[in-house]
Amino acid sequence: MSDLIDVSTVLARRQGAVGRLTVNRPEALNALDLDMIRAMLTALDEWESDPAVATVVLDGAGDRAFCAGGDIGVVHSSAVGDPAVARTLWREEYRLDARLARYPKPVVALMDGITMGGGIGxxxxxxxxxxxxxxxxxxxxxxxxLAPDVGGALLLARAPGELGTHLALTAGRVGPGDAVHCGLADHHVPAGRLAALVDDLATGAVPEVTVAKYAEDPGPAPLAAARCWIDHAYRGATTVEDVRYRLEAIDEPEPGEAVAAITAAAPTALKVTLRAVRQASGMTSIEECLRQDFRLCSRFLEHPDLAEGIRAAILDKDRSPRWRPGTLAEVDDAAVEAFFAPLTDELDLTEQSTLWSDHR
Known part of the structure; x- marks a missing residue:
């Protein structure tokens, strides 16, 4: 691979001992499309056998986002048109997620700015x-x-207590303190020190030691302080209705905000998500979770809520989705079960010997 490959929306270049991958679509908050995903896979394939590359550094262009997710416009047009388009995007995206998780050389992800959905992946x-x-x-x-995908349910299931379930059902956002506390990140490095960190890695320095050298205290973790009421509301709950009932019984502002967030979300997505996170708690590999994700997302493409949710939140921005069905009570167990049934064309990811829990 040449010193600089510009595929417009992905920059892949050598910087000393570092193979540097930059998602370069800042006007779209570095959202991933199929060409970007394939370009990243190509770079990773070439660097794996390149002895000059000791470490891969993954970052995003601009100062607003690392990666805000997958290309939501493609997903919407696929949901109202040809489902095969989004399913192809997800197949390749999940392959990339698994590749990065299993990569034989250290991958350092600089999640500076907005990091959501596919960015987490x-x-x-x-x-x-x-x-x-x-x-x-x-x-x-x-x-x-939709339900959390890109292996996100695996990460959320392994957060302390019920913090991951809370984040999944409320679509909650976290800053650096909570990201580290919940296990979504390892270190906090001030944005102004990232360039020096990469320069240090480019000398061939050991990533684990080097990143720790630049790391600083991430600051407060509000979710850690809220752990008591969150665990009380979610632990052992087998239905979203039960979670909401428990939250409503806590006369404090934060549980009230959680109730409002759950009430605003899609009832079907909520019930599928709770089951997905619960099932992920027993998984040992990212591939297992990604196969579940592919089943769920494929089914959501056929469900009216996905196109409607994207319309209300992203396209028209009226924030008034008309969910079908409109209440949790109308979503029965059989409807949820159908999302998890095997597909005729299952996602095929070759598992390696290292379990996800050991890798992490």
Whole structure:
């Protein structure tokens, strides 16, 4: 690979001992499309056998976002038109997520700025995950009629207590302190020190030691302080209705905000998400979770809530989605079960010997 490859929306270049991958679509908050995903896979394939590349650094162009997710416009047009388009995007995206998680050389993800959905997929499974004071992380899918994907349920299921379930059902956003506390990131490095960190890695320095050298206290973790009421509301709950009932019984502002967020989200997505996170708690590999994600997203493409959720939140921005069905009570167990049934064309990812829990 040449010293600089400009594929317009992905920059892949050598910087000393570092193979540097930059998602370069700042006007769209570095949202991933199919060409970007394939360009990143090509770079990773070439660098794997290049002895001059010791470490891969993954970052985003601009100062607003690392990666705000997948290309939501493509998903919407696919949901109202040809589902095969989005399913192809997800197949390749999940392959990239698994590749980054299993990469034989250290991957350092600099999740500076907005990091949501697909951004979590490419960043939060890396060997070393860095956030800055500008970082905002979230899996906000239930707000658009979808369930967390890109292996996000696996990460959320392994957060302390029930913090991950809370984030999944409320589409909650976290800053650097909570990102580290919840296990979505490893270190906080001030944005102004990232360039020096990369320069240091380019000398061939050991990533784990080097990143720690630049790391600073991430600051407060509000979710850690809220752990008591969050665990009380979510632990052992088998239905979203039960979660909401428990939250409503806590006469404090924050649980009230959680009730409002859950009430605004898509009922079907909420019920599928709760089950997905619960099932992920027993998984040992990212591939297992990504196969579940592909089943769920494929089914959501056929459900009216996905197109409607994207319309209300992203396209028309009226924030008034008309969910079908409109209440939790109308979503029965059989409807939820159908989302998890095997597909005729399952996602095929070759598992490697290292379990996800060992890798992390």
């Amino acid at each position: 490419i960043g939060a499974h890396a060997a070393a995950r860095v956030v800055t004071e500008r970082s905002v992380l979230a899996m906000p899918e239930v707000a658009i009629g």
